[in-house]
Amino acid sequence: MTQIPLARRSPIPPESCNLASAIEVVGDRWTLLILRAALYGVRRFDDFQAELKCPRTVLSGRLKGLVDAGLLVKRPYKAPGKRARPEYTLSAMGLSLRPILIGLTQWGDAWLGAGESPPISFTKAGTKVAIRAAFVDADGREVRPDQIRTVIRG
Amino acid sequence: MTQIPLARRSPIPPESCNLASAIEVVGDRWTLLILRAALYGVRRFDDFQAELKCPRTVLSGRLKGLVDAGLLVKRPYKAPGKRARPEYTLSAMGLSLRPILIGLTQWGDAWLGAGESPPISFTKAGTKVAIRAAFVDADGREVRPDQIRTVIRG
DNA sequence: TGTATGGGTTCGCTTTCTAAATCCAGACCT
DNA sequence: AGGTCTGGATTTAGAAAGCGAACCCATACA
Numbered sequence: 001m002t003q004i005p006l007a008r009r010s011p012i013p014p015e016s017c018n019l020a021s022a023i024e025v026v027g028d029r030w031t032l033l034i035l036r037a038a039l040y041g042v043r044r045f046d047d048f049q050a051e052l053k054c055p056r057t058v059l060s061g062r063l064k065g066l067v068d069a070g071l072l073v074k075r076p077y078k079a080p081g082k083r084a085r086p087e088y089t090l091s092a093m094g095l096s097l098r099p100i101l102i103g104l105t106q107w108g109d110a111w112l113g114a115g116e117s118p119p120i121s122f123t124k125a126g127t128k129v130a131i132r133a134a135f136v137d138a139d140g141r142e143v144r145p146d147q148i149r150t151v152i153r154g
Numbered sequence: 155m156t157q158i159p160l161a162r163r164s165p166i167p168p169e170s171c172n173l174a175s176a177i178e179v180v181g182d183r184w185t186l187l188i189l190r191a192a193l194y195g196v197r198r199f200d201d202f203q204a205e206l207k208c209p210r211t212v213l214s215g216r217l218k219g220l221v222d223a224g225l226l227v228k229r230p231y232k233a234p235g236k237r238a239r240p241e242y243t244l245s246a247m248g249l250s251l252r253p254i255l256i257g258l259t260q261w262g263d264a265w266l267g268a269g270e271s272p273p274i275s276f277t278k279a280g281t282k283v284a285i286r287a288a289f290v291d292a293d294g295r296e297v298r299p300d301q302i303r304t305v306i307r308g
Numbered sequence: 309t310g311t312a313t314g315g316g317t318t319c320g321c322t323t324t325c326t327a328a329a330t331c332c333a334g335a336c337c338t
Numbered sequence: 339a340g341g342t343c344t345g346g347a348t349t350t351a352g353a354a355a356g357c358g359a360a361c362c363c364a365t366a367c368a
Contacts, residue, residue, distance in 0.1 A: 004244065007195030009205055012273050018262030019190055019255060025266070026258075027183040036173055041161030045315050051163055055357050060316060070265075083365045085314060090158065093265050099289060099299060100261060101173060103254045104180075108172030111224070111247050112179070119166050120173075122289070125301045129291045133253050136288045137278050140296030145252065147279045199346050209326050214347060237334040239345060 011152050025069050026097065030054055030062050035090075038072065039098055043087040063088055071097070103133035165306050179223050180251065184208055184216050189244075192226065193252055197241040217242055225251070257287030 014020035026032060030052065037051050049059055066072040071094035076084040102122055109118035122131050135143040168174035180186060184206065191205050203213055220226040225248035230238040256276060263272035276285050289297040 004193065004195045004249075006197055008198075008201050010191050010194040010196065014187060014190070014205065016273065017190075017259075018267050018272060019259040020187065020262075021266045022258045022262035023183055023186045023190070027181070027186045029177055029181040032177045032181045033168060033174065036168070036171075036177070037164050039158065040164040041158045042164065043160055044162075046313090047162050049315095051168065055359095056316070057318090057358095058356065061355095081366070082313080095158075096264070097261060098302075099287060100254055100257045102289070102302070103257060103287070104176045105171075105173040107251060107254060108174075108176035110250070112175045113172050118172060119170065119307060121305045123303050123305055124291050124297045125303050127291075131289045131291050131297045131302065133257070133287060134290045134294070135253060135256070135276070135285045136290065136296045137281075137283045137285050140288070142290050142294030142296075143278045143285045148256075148285065149277050149279050151275045151277055153273055200344090203346095209328095210347065211327090211349085212325065235335070236344085 011150070025071070028062070030058055031066065032101075034059075034062055034066065035071070035094065035097060036101060038088065038090050038094065039101060043077075043089055044085070045088075048088075066094070070094075099133065106133055165304075179225070182216070184212055185220065186255075188213075188216055188220065189225070189248065189251060190255060192242065192244050192248065193255060197231075197243055198239070199242075202242075220248070224248075253287055260286055 010017070026035065033052050033054075034048060037048055042048055042051060045056075045059065045063070048063070049056055052059065063072065063074075067074050067088070070091055072088045073091050074086050074088055077087040078084040105120060106118075106122075123129055124131055135145070135148060137143055164171070180189065187206050187208075188202060191202055196202055196205060199213065199217070202217070203210055206213065217226065217228075221228045221242070224245055226242045227245050228240050228242055231241040232238040259274065260272075277283055278285055289299075289302060291297055
């Protein structure tokens with residue numbers, strides 16, 4: 001466990017950092033829980049509400065925000081014999097958050113999981129081999145955490 | 155871009171999901187910004203405050219929460235000629251969030267970056283090869299997103 | 309005509325956030 | 339000893355967001 005050297009400030013101020021921008025977009029409890037549900041296939045207002053048990057005002061606000069940010073797409077769906085209603089599906093932008101949420105799931109399994117075996121795990125298609133979040137180089141080979149170097153002004 | 159099949163509910167309810175637990179711990183704007191700064195080496199109350207420009211009440215509350223949750227360790231440091239003061243450093247638990255925050259940084263670079271080259275990039279030590287967050291199997295070989303399978307109940 | 313259903317909005321109340329001021333302990337100076 | 343500086347907070351009061359419950363609205367169906 002390498003100690004991080006002391007710094008008075010981050011190398012990039014939060015205002016001009018894309019991590020900080022990303023946090024503005026998804027760094028919110030309800031927003032993250034909505035994305036979690038969406039990644040599992042939930043699409044409809046009442047299903048989100050039943051799952052999250054959050055106030056409907058909050059839900060409609062967050063859904064609107066996620067649509068505005070481009071993570072969700074709102075479009076009508078029509079079940080036969082029912083009137084058309086909106087559904088919210090993940091855009092490519094939203095789908096590309098999946099590795100991050102899987103990484104966070106595994107972090108939770110490791111540190112918050114009370115020693116039990118995780119209720120959800122992830123494997124490579126066609127195998128039973130568990131996978132994990134890590135860093136890779138251009139060739140797709142793992143780079144260990146202590147090998148990571150930060151480069152400013154890329 | 156594979157469509158996610160419609161679901162009325164997540165396979166695991168949020169109450170018993172470690173992702174939801176993780177979101178409870180770190181799913182907050184200020185908390186994430188504190189962790190970002192901590193990963194860059196910021197340790198002291200006033201340095202966090204100068205960087206985040208958040209109310210000191212919020213900062214002290216969040217730091218306390220992160221210490222309670224085990225992500226930060228509070229211990230005294232002493233600069234010569236100064237009184238001892240607390241500093242907040244990342245525990246192993248906190249450090250292990252680094253891949254996730256780097257992943258989120260790169261997500262922000264890709265989707266929020268306004269087309270500019272990212273201000274921060276990451277390389278493998280001793281090389282100029284850029285690295286990225288990804289999934290690997292047990293042997294450290296990359297698994298592409300479309301190869302990921304979800305397995306319920308451990 | 310009425311009832312059910314999904315997708316919201318409106319309404320009050322409570323909690324949390326925010327900014328500014330204040331507090332506090334120890335080091336240093338004279 | 340008294341005064342000042344400095345880092346690490348807490349207090350206070352107003353603004354914003356969260357919350358639960360109730361209500362609204364359009365359309366299918368009986």
